[in-house]
Amino acid sequence: MFTRGSSIDLGLNxxxxxxxxxxxxxxxxxxVQVGEPVLRQPTRRYNGQLSKNTxxxxxxxxxxxxxxxxxxxxxxxxxxxxxxxxxxxxxIRDDQDDPREISEFPFHAIINPSYQPIGTETRSFYEGCLSxxxxxxxxxxxxxxxxxxxxxxxxxxxxxxxxxxxRIFQHETDHLSGELYIDRAQIRSLATDENVxxxxxxxxxxxxxxxxxxxxxx
Numbered sequence: 001m002f003t004r005g006s007s008i009d010l011g012l013n014x015x016x017x018x019x020x021x022x023x024x025x026x027x028x029x030x031x032v033q034v035g036e037p038v039l040r041q042p043t044r045r046y047n048g049q050l051s052k053n054t055x056x057x058x059x060x061x062x063x064x065x066x067x068x069x070x071x072x073x074x075x076x077x078x079x080x081x082x083x084x085x086x087x088x089x090x091x092i093r094d095d096q097d098d099p100r101e102i103s104e105f106p107f108h109a110i111i112n113p114s115y116q117p118i119g120t121e122t123r124s125f126y127e128g129c130l131s132x133x134x135x136x137x138x139x140x141x142x143x144x145x146x147x148x149x150x151x152x153x154x155x156x157x158x159x160x161x162x163x164x165x166x167r168i169f170q171h172e173t174d175h176l177s178g179e180l181y182i183d184r185a186q187i188r189s190l191a192t193d194e195n196v197x198x199x200x201x202x203x204x205x206x207x208x209x210x211x212x213x214x215x216x217x218x
Contacts, residue, residue: 002048002154075175101163
């Protein structure tokens with residue numbers, strides 16, 4: 001559980017409340033783009049620095065912003081806050097045979113998250129980021145992980161994640177250490193969203209992209 005009262009950071013609360021007021025009429029916040037220092041700085045561990053009301057409003061605004069973008073995850077640095085908090089959510093698509101192994105991933109606010117791989121299996125797929133808007137690249141990630149995080153009350157959770165939910169959790173957790181997916185992506189695979197749609201979306205496994213663009217699919 002988080003320690004309340006003495007741990008509250010009044011300056012951070014004011015900064016978050018100011019950020020929330022900067023959103024539009026729908027409560028959607030500006031998303032920070034690559035090149036902003038906050039995306040490259042490790043976040044501070046969250047230990048209850050925000051009041052319960054402010055934390056609740058922040059998480060709600062992050063979810064609204066994520067869904068509007070649209071995206072399946074959003075980390076606090078992506079809205080300019082250097083605290084170890086992210087939101088994630090994804091739902092099953094129509095294609096049940098998708099090799100990315102997309103499955104239902106209910107909304108979570110994940111605080112102080114971490115993960116460890118289970119086994120050695122990896123998968124490589126095109127991946128994007130709301131803070132590197134308009135582009136995607138092939139990124140190899142662990143297929144199975146043990147995910148750990150705290151919820152908004154400070155209770156710890158541990159869950160084994162597989163496939164696409166595991167990828168989402170890894171992506172958002174990496175944000176909190178100052179890492180972007182592009183740091184370890186296959187750079188020769190980098191493409192605009194439009195070109196991914198036009199050339200490489202017929203098969204989510206990027207075999208054709210690897211052959212035509214000249215990168216190794218591992």
